[in-house]
Structures are given as C-alpha cells and as structure tokens.
Amino acid sequence: MLRYDKSDDSYSQEVMDFLVEIVDREEISGNPLGIAKQALDRGIASLSTKQLNVIQRFIESYQNRNECDVCLNDNVNSFIDSIYVADFGTCAVCEEARNKFMAD
Ligand SMILES: [Zn+2]
Numbered sequence: 063m064l065r066y067d068k069s070d071d072s073y074s075q076e077v078m079d080f081l082v083e084i085v086d087r088e089e090i091s092g093n094p095l096g097i098a099k100q101a102l103d104r105g106i107a108s109l110s111t112k113q114l115n116v117i118q119r120f121i122e123s124y125q126n127r128n129e130c131d132v133c134l135n136d137n138v139n140s141f142i143d144s145i146y147v148a149d150f151g152t153c154a155v156c157e158e159a160r161n162k163f164m165a166d
Contacts, residue, residue, distance in 0.1 A: 080141035132156035
C-alpha cells in the first residue's frame with residue numbers, strides 16, 4: 063500500500079499533510095521527527111531513500127495502531143484519515159454512516 067514515487071505529487075502532498083499534523087500534535091519523536099522536520103523545511107524530495115523508508119515505516123505503524131473499529135481501515139484512503147481514527151476510534155466514513163443511522 064505504501065509506495066513512493068517522486069513524480070507522484072498527490073502522494074507527496076499526502077505525506078506532507080500527515081507530517082505537518084503529526085509534528086504539530088507531537089506524536090512523532092526521535093529519528094523520525096528529525097526526518098519529518100527536514101521534509102517540512104526542505105521538501106520531501108530532499109529526503110534520501112533511507113529517510114523515506116523511516117517515514118513510511120512510521121506511517122505504517124501509525125496506521126496499524128489506529129485502526130478503524132468498523133471497517134478495519136477499508137475506508138481509510140489517506141494518511142490524514144488515520145489521525146481522524148486516532149481521535150475518534152473510527153474513520154470519517156464510518157462515523158458519518160453511524161451518525162446517519164442514529165438520525166434515522
Ligand atoms: Zn471505518
């Protein structure tokens with residue numbers, strides 16, 4: 063599921079959005095934090111393959127830790143969605159479906 067292609071702007075943007083949020087929330091520390099800060103300062107293209115692997119492993123373990131109770135991450139399409147899961151226990155799609163169900 064995780065892949066990195068420097069020509070894939072939407073993927074780079076998705077990683078950057080995630081890093082901005084996760085650094086802001088102080089949910090990243092140590093080596094991954096240093097790499098995240100570099101990405102935010104100088105762009106994701108400035109990272110070496112090794113650094114990218116560290117970031118990808120961080121995102122992967124973050125997603126594994128924060129799995130939607132309902133869809134088990136089937137409806138989680140972006141890394142930012144995983145931050146929503148961390149806050150609410152379910153993803154935005156399942157949360158909305160549940161609210162709709164409650165309202166009926
Ligand atoms: Zn879900």
